[in-house]
């Protein structure tokens with residue numbers, strides 16, 4: 001008898017046994033059940049609030065998009081996370097919050113404005129069982145295209161026709177300033193137009209926020225200036241649990257936890273961004289609060305540990321609730 005025949009016979013014996021025991025998958029063909037809404041979306045509970053991460057896609061950051069980096073050290077940090085040196089692929093995340101019957105979306109992804117690797121957020125929303133009409137509030141961490149362009153249709157209309165759109169006041173001012181627009185390098189000019197179009201499309205429902213302020217109920221804003229002047233995060237607290245959605249404090253996890261002083265070419269004020277990053281990392285490592293980030297490895301939840309002169313990202317353990 002050949003090995004394969006013996007294996008087949010053994011396998012058929014197993015099938016017989018498992019059918020007798022009622023092992024799933026061994027029963028005669030049935031219509032496979034439809035995936036329940038939200039299946040596969042790793043929703044976390046923060047007290048009574050459900051937080052569902054939505055992946056919009058990814059961006060490849062070229063090696064020269066990282067500023068202040070030492071090349072040999074960058075290579076070593078990439079190797080430490082089993083990555084090749086060179087460009088870094090980073091996700092673009094957004095978060096859907098369900099709180100007390102209200103739907104809040106934090107950032108909107110890039111839609112079609114930044115190439116074919118982005119713009120998947122509407123599919124994520126659909127998988128979560130949410131239609132854009134149902135979204136009550138959209139919170140924007142800053143008015144860069146990978147965060148706000150998803151609020152607009154290709155025609156420039158509001159994707160979320162019933163939502164209030166909250167934007168940081170300092171970003172609104174920066175992106176509406178014609179002097180900044182004329183000074184900006186050519187590749188940044190579309191950023192201004194996207195920010196302005198979004199503000200216009202939501203004008204009747206546009207809300208501006210600044211400082212540490214209560215946005216709604218358990219959500220408050222945290223100023224994190226530097227990456228953009230109004231760049232902000234959001235702290236959500238419910239029933240003694242907390243989540244710090246820190247937006248773009250870290251773009252490249254492999255580098256910037258260890259080296260918070262390294263920046264991104266798109267940081268409008270790289271020095272301020274680095275100081276803000278160090279402060280946010282210090283705060284998160286000190287209080288142990290769960291963080292989530294728009295460019296942390298999807299789904300982007302984790303903690304910050306101190307390590308040497310820098311920090312280390314500790315992806316959140318999963319609780320396997322499905």
Ligand SMILES: [Zn+2]
Pocket residue numbers: 144146147248294295
């Ligand atoms: Zn970003």
